[in-house]
Amino acid sequence: MELVRRQSIAYFVNVNGDCIVDPHELIPHAPCKYPPITAREHLMTKHLASMGITPDENNKIVDKTKL
Numbered sequence: 090m091e092l093v094r095r096q097s098i099a100y101f102v103n104v105n106g107d108c109i110v111d112p113h114e115l116i117p118h119a120p121c122k123y124p125p126i127t128a129r130e131h132l133m134t135k136h137l138a139s140m141g142i143t144p145d146e147n148n149k150i151v152d153k154t155k156l
Contacts, residue, residue, distance in 0.1 A: 104128040
């Protein structure tokens with residue numbers, strides 16, 4: 090079997106934070122699993138999750154590493 094090398098290239102996009110991301114718009118006939126969210130909220134949630142911090146149900150920041 091031949092070894093095939095794979096290359097990857099980083100691709101960065103500067104998103105407008107006020108942009109609404111609505112999964113239902115991508116596949117309108119499918120049931121929606123997630124509610125619409127702004128790009129800023131989504132990116133901040135992912136950033137905080139990478140540090141073990143998640144927002145609670147009232148959007149207050151909870152540091153799960155200190156629980």
